[in-house]
Every structure is written in structure tokens, then in C-alpha cells.
Amino acid sequence: QKEVEQNSGPLSVPEGAIASLNCTYSDRVSQSFFWYRQYSGKSPELIMSIYSNGDKEDGRFTAQLNKASQYVSLLIRDSQPSDSATYLCAVNRGAGSYQLTFGKGTKLSVIP
């Protein structure tokens, strides 16, 4: 079983729609969870972090965490073509180090 699993996509959504990206993880003691956006040839860019169960909203982005189900998701409302990128889910076991475990990423395409 992979440690962090994501659907590789591509996930295609029309402009203005909600994009839903999902991630599951295997390590039950994971404490912190991150979503990174990566454009081709560029650095991963942190867009959301979440540490406790429930929803966390930041602008058009909402991260959802369910530790019992070992599931974390990212919703992007009013998707824009500029949101087209690969979205990486990353999980951290503890608080002492950013030894992140990444998923392979989901490629999102927002169709104008």
C-alpha cells in the first residue's frame, strides 16, 4: 500500500466549476497535511495546510481532513484556467521536521 495515494488524473473541469482533489494516507500517526500546487518546471508552492479534522477555507480553496478515514481533500471553487497544474498532497508524521511524504500528484486541467 502506498503511503500517500492520489488519483493521477488528469482531472478536467470547466471554468467556474468546483474541482475536487482527493488524497488518502496510510500512516495513522500523521499530524499535518499539505496541498502544494506545481506548475510544469516550477517549484511546488504551498497553497493549504491543515492540522485538525474538519474544513479550512482560504479564498477559493477549502481543505478537508478526516483523520478517522485517513482522508484529506482540496476543493477549488470557481476554477480558473490558471488553476491548471499538478496538485500534490503531502503528509507529515510529526512536528519536529518537514520530512514530508508526498503523493504522486493529480493533474488538473480547467477548460475555458
Add this chain to the structure above:
Amino acid sequence: EAGVTQFPSHSVIEKGQTVTLRCDPISGHDNLYWYRRVMGKEIKFLLHFVKESKQDESGMPNNRFLAERTGGTYSTLKVQPAELEDSGVYFCASSRAQGAGSPLHFGNGTRLTVT
């Protein structure tokens, strides 16, 4: 604030040669990390420096890889001798501290191709 910078952006070397990758973290960031992504795989942790000290090098694949951070500023990652399976993108990242409020910033990576 300047971001994490990595040199070179691309490197093509032959099997058996040596390559040195460099990372300049964001100024004031004591924590520096190396990660890499080999073709078709996920990004994986290699090691973590706190200032000039290696905090965790559990992700280093073998003794052909040597990371240094003399003076606690920039870091180098040397691969000697390089093998075909070392090809991939090597990312450096830095953070001021750990935990919420101190995010991890990544560089654009060095794409290494070993032929």
C-alpha cells in the same frame, strides 16, 4: 524576499561522473531540506539540515550521495559516481522553523540526467 535558488537548473552527465548541486535557501532559514523526484515516482525526502548540522539523513539512498552545509548557509549535494537511476529532479526547500506558521518553501529544482 528572494526564494530558494538552485544551481544548475539542468545537468546532463555520463554514468560514473560526479555532479554537485547547489542550494541557496531563503535568508534566515535555519532548516534546509533536500528532496528528489525520480521519473514516475513521488517526491521523496533525502535529508534535513538545521543550520550546519544534519538533523536527519534517513532518506539518502546510499553513500554515493554527500550533502554539506558549511557555515549553515548554502548547501551542496554531491553525487559520486553517478548512476543511471540517479536521474530525476532534485529539490531543495527551506523553512525558518518547524510547524504551523513557518511553511516549507521549495526551489525550482535541478533536473539531473545521467546517461
